[in-house]
Amino acid sequence: MYLCIVLIEKNNNTSIIMLDKIQKLLEEVENMHASNLEELKNLRNKYLSKKGEINELMNDFRRIPTDQKREVGMKLNELKTKAQDIIDKMKNELDEKDNSEEELDLTRSSYPISLGTRHPISIVRNEIIEIFARLGFTIAEGPEVEDDWHVFSALNFPPDHPARDMQDTFFIESKPDIVLRTHTSSVQSRVMETSKPPIRIICPGRVYRNEAISARAHCFFHQVEALYIDKNVSFTDLKQVLLLFAKEMFGTDTKIRLRPSYFPFTEPSAEMDISCNICGGKGCAFCKHTGWVEILGCGMVDPNVLDLNGIDSKVYTGYALGMGIERITNLKYQVKDLRMFSENDTRFLKEFENAY
16 A cells, blocks of 8 residues: 555656656747857757757656646647747748848948939830830840841842851851841741731841941941731831831921832832931031931832742732831930940939930
């Protein structure tokens, strides 16, 4: 009888001692703090590792009498869950702190940091696209590194055309010839060979030509070309689109004139001038006292181009036009040096803060 009483008291003492240990660890866990990931790792090892204090209590739990396991087990689970939650929370806080410190750039200007602006080329490019979009044109794009067929042959360039010379075009490979495209007309040829009329597209993009860099020329620049192919398309349709474009871009008082010209891919072809938007056509230094400024080339698509690209020239006709975006930007904002567009001088770019 005495032995039974002693065993009961001993078992009671075991569970009481274990509950005291659990309560003590709960208080420690609730007051845990780590100022860095290394300290946090030490805390995790102390409480949650295989040799940690909570795991040791788990081993002692097997000696608890069956009728007391429920109470002790609930407290033990509470301890383990709380320790895991607090350590996970501290880890997230330390990770966020580390990330914010990594993002801190002490070389940056002090606040407030001024906002950037759109590049003038982007401003004018988007304006041109918007005007033609209202006329039903959609954007088509193609590769800047192109083959001879899409840049020259499919557009009716003869084999001995000067544009095919090394001094005019950047060649990447030869035989077969791979070049940096000299115009976005290559996109037109790609669309024509894969699409059926009606076709109504604009092709904006960067082009490259082997020219000496100066205030008036650069080895790369930007173009927007347009192509419309359908039945019964006439030069009158082209002229009306050009007039509408000029008025939308440069003002309702703008006049246009067309001068006969030559391009391998259009026939008949023309250069288009607008009345000088600075002097209103009266004559000034900018327009060389002529009252007119050239802005683009255009014409009816040559029947050979249609046939070369799989479109029946006896059924369909079309027109094409192309302009340099830098040229239009010069006219619109009177930028005198083409090099300024690619030098990234923030003083120059700030001048366009209110341009859109």
